[in-house]
Amino acid sequence: MPPPPPSKSHYDAIIIGAGPVGLFAVFELGLNDVGCLLIDTLDKVGGQCAELYPEKPIYDIPAFPVITGQELTDALMEQIKPFNPEFLLGTTVIEYTKSTDEEGALLYQVRTDEGGVYTAKVLVVASGGGNFTPKRLPIADAAGYEGRRLWYAVRQRKQFAKQHLVVCGGGDSAVDWALALYEDAASLTVVHRRPEFRAAPDSVRKLHLAIEAGSIGLVIGAPHAMGERDSQSDGTANKAEGAANKAEGPAPLLLDVKTDPTTIETLTCDHVLAFYGLTMKPGPVADFGLAMHDGLIVVDTEKFETSVPGVFAIGDINHYPGKLKLILSGFHEAALMAQQVFRYVYPDRRLRFQYTTSSSQLQRKLGVGKATG
Numbered sequence: 001m002p003p004p005p006p007s008k009s010h011y012d013a014i015i016i017g018a019g020p021v022g023l024f025a026v027f028e029l030g031l032n033d034v035g036c037l038l039i040d041t042l043d044k045v046g047g048q049c050a051e052l053y054p055e056k057p058i059y060d061i062p063a064f065p066v067i068t069g070q071e072l073t074d075a076l077m078e079q080i081k082p083f084n085p086e087f088l089l090g091t092t093v094i095e096y097t098k099s100t101d102e103e104g105a106l107l108y109q110v111r112t113d114e115g116g117v118y119t120a121k122v123l124v125v126a127s128g129g130g131n132f133t134p135k136r137l138p139i140a141d142a143a144g145y146e147g148r149r150l151w152y153a154v155r156q157r158k159q160f161a162k163q164h165l166v167v168c169g170g171g172d173s174a175v176d177w178a179l180a181l182y183e184d185a186a187s188l189t190v191v192h193r194r195p196e197f198r199a200a201p202d203s204v205r206k207l208h209l210a211i212e213a214g215s216i217g218l219v220i221g222a223p224h225a226m227g228e229r230d231s232q233s234d235g236t237a238n239k240a241e242g243a244a245n246k247a248e249g250p251a252p253l254l255l256d257v258k259t260d261p262t263t264i265e266t267l268t269c270d271h272v273l274a275f276y277g278l279t280m281k282p283g284p285v286a287d288f289g290l291a292m293h294d295g296l297i298v299v300d301t302e303k304f305e306t307s308v309p310g311v312f313a314i315g316d317i318n319h320y321p322g323k324l325k326l327i328l329s330g331f332h333e334a335a336l337m338a339q340q341v342f343r344y345v346y347p348d349r350r351l352r353f354q355y356t357t358s359s360s361q362l363q364r365k366l367g368v369g370k371a372t373g
């Protein structure tokens with residue numbers, strides 16, 4: 001169920017981006033009594049984890065030997081429930097302005113692409129990869145098949161069970177998805193322009209084993225055309241107009257692959273999955289007037305504050321020496337950011353460092369332990 005719309009226009013903190021790092025920021029800020037509104041362009045929470053690899057296993061989240069992108073998102077949503085964050089999804093923050101309230105305290109105002117205006121005492125930019133879009137299959141007629149028979153991400157792997165699949169690409173995503181899907185598929189063929197794969201060595205080894213065993217097919221070449229077989233088909237991809245309309249039925253999907261300059265091999269399948277990487281653009285945050293480095297927001301490593309006081313940047317969108325674009329790095333950054341945010345939101349209060357295991361005050365906020373009684 002989509003979350004209800006924001007209940008007010010002013011918050012302690014506005015978090016731009018509800019990816020894993022933005023979500024965990026709610027927890028750290030909540031422990032410090034800072035209430036949040038999260039705004040995200042996507043119509044769901046979870047950022048890259050939910051949009052790009054919901055069913056892919058992640059192995060480097062502390063204390064979870066394995067967890068999928070969606071499971072991590074769901075667990076974060078459960079963890080932040082006690083703090084009642086509010087969400088505005090399907091909405092992009094396009095600009096912000098800085099002003100002061102009647103008492104002279106800093107106030108940030110954000111404007112959204114839908115004309116909404118929200119204010120907060122601090123801004124937390126957690127916009128990660130920004131507006132990330134998959135690189136499209138370089139075939140003129142491919143767009144008409146997107147979301148029906150041509151896929152750039154796997155949202156529900158069960159839709160591909162017992163289906164004839166073609167996976168295009170040679171990087172981590174292509175190799176990982178080929179390995180993840182082939183056992184349940186009716187057949188799976190990988191199309192890559194050269195025999196070498198640019199993926200984790202162990203995954204490449206497993207892929208080669210599956211190819212040698214005949215469990216996965218391999219065609220070396222570049223996708224050239226795509227179409228659906230019709231009654232007059234000569235066996236090559238039908239690129240005729242109206243292909244999108246004809247795709248309602250179960251007509252086989254044909255993918256022409258150029259295996260050398262003069263040879264075309266036609267693959268027949270139900271679905272094509274193309275993994276050519278992502279184009280990540282910072283989007284409107286690049287124009288926020290914050291100090292930037294190669295399209296990323298420069299922060300200090302003590303408070304993760306940007307060049308503008310009261311505006312913070314955490315997760316994949318920020319830059320500092322030694323930065324690793326890992327979820328766990330973003331979680332660490334959120335914890336330190338929340339310390340400084342407290343000082344802005346409660347200038348008259350002293351922040352006491354406490355553990356959730358032993359602080360009844362924190363446990364009361366979380367609604368757990370003896371403190372609940």
Ligand SMILES: Cc1cc2nc3c(=O)[nH]c(=O)nc-3n(C[C@H](O)[C@H](O)[C@H](O)COP(=O)(O)OP(=O)(O)OC[C@H]3O[C@@H](n4cnc5c(N)ncnc54)[C@H](O)[C@@H]3O)c2cc1C
Pocket residue numbers: 016017018019020021022039040041042046047048049052053057058059060091092093094126127128129130131173282283284285314315316317325326327328330
């Ligand atoms: C295939 C793949 C596998 C990965 N595997 C791992 C792994 O094993 N371990 C690991 O640690 N990391 C992994 N990562 C990286 C990890 O997903 C990122 O580090 C993480 O998602 C960053 O989180 P984030 O919250 O900073 O940003 P994101 O997840 O990118 O979320 C940012 C959100 O901000 C929103 N947004 C952007 N601009 C605006 C705007 N102007 N207004 C409103 N909303 C906006 C976006 O829509 C997005 O939802 C992987 C990434 C990919 C693509």
